[in-house]
Amino acid sequence: MKAVPVSRGVANPAPAGSDLVPDWLCLERLRRGFLDGTAGRQDYWRGMQDLAQYDATFAQRIGWKWDFVLQDLQRLGWTLPPGVLVDWGCGSGIATRAVLDLFGTAGVEEVRFLDRSPLAVRFAAQRLAARFPGTRSGVGWGEGPAVVLVSHVLTELEPSQVDELLAQLATATSVIWVEPGTYEASLALIAIRERLRATFRIVSPCPHGGACGILSPGNERHWCHHFASPPAGVFTDPFWGRFAHFLGIDLRSLPLSYLVLDRRAVPPTSVVTPEIRVLGRPELHKADVRLIACQASCLGELTLTKRAHPELWKAARKDRFPTVLPAAEVPG
Numbered sequence: 001m002k003a004v005p006v007s008r009g010v011a012n013p014a015p016a017g018s019d020l021v022p023d024w025l026c027l028e029r030l031r032r033g034f035l036d037g038t039a040g041r042q043d044y045w046r047g048m049q050d051l052a053q054y055d056a057t058f059a060q061r062i063g064w065k066w067d068f069v070l071q072d073l074q075r076l077g078w079t080l081p082p083g084v085l086v087d088w089g090c091g092s093g094i095a096t097r098a099v100l101d102l103f104g105t106a107g108v109e110e111v112r113f114l115d116r117s118p119l120a121v122r123f124a125a126q127r128l129a130a131r132f133p134g135t136r137s138g139v140g141w142g143e144g145p146a147v148v149l150v151s152h153v154l155t156e157l158e159p160s161q162v163d164e165l166l167a168q169l170a171t172a173t174s175v176i177w178v179e180p181g182t183y184e185a186s187l188a189l190i191a192i193r194e195r196l197r198a199t200f201r202i203v204s205p206c207p208h209g210g211a212c213g214i215l216s217p218g219n220e221r222h223w224c225h226h227f228a229s230p231p232a233g234v235f236t237d238p239f240w241g242r243f244a245h246f247l248g249i250d251l252r253s254l255p256l257s258y259l260v261l262d263r264r265a266v267p268p269t270s271v272v273t274p275e276i277r278v279l280g281r282p283e284l285h286k287a288d289v290r291l292i293a294c295q296a297s298c299l300g301e302l303t304l305t306k307r308a309h310p311e312l313w314k315a316a317r318k319d320r321f322p323t324v325l326p327a328a329e330v331p332g
């Protein structure tokens, strides 16, 4: 059976070369390494074929998470800072392609790929050239990148490697960091947020730049995670059906944690409306919907009655609850 991955969105057609025949053993081996925590021990890319398999499958799902984050950034009026883009731990380079698909290549001086695997760097550069011919690419950190992308790499790093990466980030203007939506990944990303928030402005997902509310006593069981949606066609695509079946993956569930930081000041003309960020999925009850709400003043449980908020209750029933709410519309 040919793998024909559904595109990550209108702006993201399936990557070139995605009509490869799935190698389930390879995909299973990669997934096992990601899940059992052994992926960090050694370079697991055995050849360009591994990267092609990954790029057509796991990376597509990661791309849909990036689409979620980037659409939120667009909503917030965030723009890609002009200059060099670094994709740190690039793998097949899906994060870069997702960013350029949405924000375009204008202003991108060069894309620099960085990975402990030279094969991954080569693969990512090839895919970039196929998708965005004419975009310059290079290898390694370079000097003073405008934006650094980090994606699904935290579980593979030793604490000392995280320290080194954070020190390097000090030279960047912006950072977009996307990780799985697990409790552990979220808490690790929150720890990074706390270390970087003195030097960067927090753009998203936090509606404030103060200490993370999850770290407040009583909130230990919560974690900062969100759910992206795969393109609708995925559910009727025979390839993705087999992918889900062979690997035991729930196609509907795309949990992610993320952090977007920026050193640029908020434009003085922008109007900042206080928002509530909804964490995870709200709980639907007969007469109300209950959610974990993050806002400037606190993080905690919020109950919205069906009587006072019929539209929101309906949205929760249809699994379309918004991820942000204007703070003025809900009780404080």
Ligand SMILES: C[S@@+](CC[C@H](N)C(=O)[O-])C[C@H]1O[C@@H](n2cnc3c(N)ncnc32)[C@H](O)[C@@H]1O
Binding pocket: 034, 040, 043, 044, 059, 062, 088, 089, 090, 091, 092, 093, 094, 095, 114, 115, 116, 117, 120, 150, 151, 152, 153, 156, 157, 161
């Ligand atoms: C799960 S893959 C994610 C790839 C890509 N960022 C994505 O989101 O699809 C993790 C990548 O991090 C790379 N990696 C692991 N440890 C690294 C390190 N210490 N320095 C640089 N890259 C590393 C791996 O080689 C692999 O390509």
